Amino acid sequence: MALPSPARFCPRCAAPLAPDASGRPACGIDGCGYTWYPDPKVAVGVLAERDGQLLLVRRNHEPAFGRWAFPSGYVDAGEVLEDAARREVLEETGVTVRLDRLLGAYSEPGSPVVFIAYAGTITDGDPAPGDEALEVGMFAPDALPPFPFPHDAAVLAAWSAGAAR
Numbered sequence: 003m004a005l006p007s008p009a010r011f012c013p014r015c016a017a018p019l020a021p022d023a024s025g026r027p028a029c030g031i032d033g034c035g036y037t038w039y040p041d042p043k044v045a046v047g048v049l050a051e052r053d054g055q056l057l058l059v060r061r062n063h064e065p066a067f068g069r070w071a072f073p074s075g076y077v078d079a080g081e082v083l084e085d086a087a088r089r090e091v092l093e094e095t096g097v098t099v100r101l102d103r104l105l106g107a108y109s110e111p112g113s114p115v116v117f118i119a120y121a122g123t124i125t126d127g128d129p130a131p132g133d134e135a136l137e138v139g140m141f142a143p144d145a146l147p148p149f150p151f152p153h154d155a156a157v158l159a160a161w162s163a164g165a166a167r
């Protein structure tokens with residue numbers, strides 16, 4: 003599925019980009035050969051537990067402004083996935099987590115985002131909102147707020163399946 007190009011001009015020679023035979027934005031200048039390929043964006047999230055409750059953040063940015071969600075964010079290029087997951091939890095909630103297991107990898111047609119979810123345990127700190135959270139809270143698994151994103155139900159199901167063992 004083709005995604006829209008963020009640029010209208012060739013980054014190599016500045017000629018206008020136009021769809022090629024496969025619909026990808028491409029440069030028509032002989033000898034240039036530039037074609038725009040959308041890179042996936044990798045995001046990570048953590049279902050972090052302490053005393054049987056899950057750590058959630060209320061988002062202060064779009065998408066899903068004001069909604070409760072588990073801590074998540076984009077991986078920096080060159081950053082190890084697990085480091086990114088721990089970093090996002092620390093930035094958004096002020097706590098340190100140990101990652102216990104991989105829950106799964108999730109993607110959708112037409113979306114550039116590949117989302118990788120972990121189960122973790124809070125090992126240090128008291129939850130407090132960071133720059134990307136309106137508030138943070140601990141929720142019992144049977145009293146969770148409705149989650150905003152399409153993959154959230156599958157992530158939660160994977161967490162529940164492991165937690166029941």
Ligand SMILES: [Zn+2]
Pocket residue numbers: 012013014015016017029030031034035036
């Ligand atoms: Zn070009």
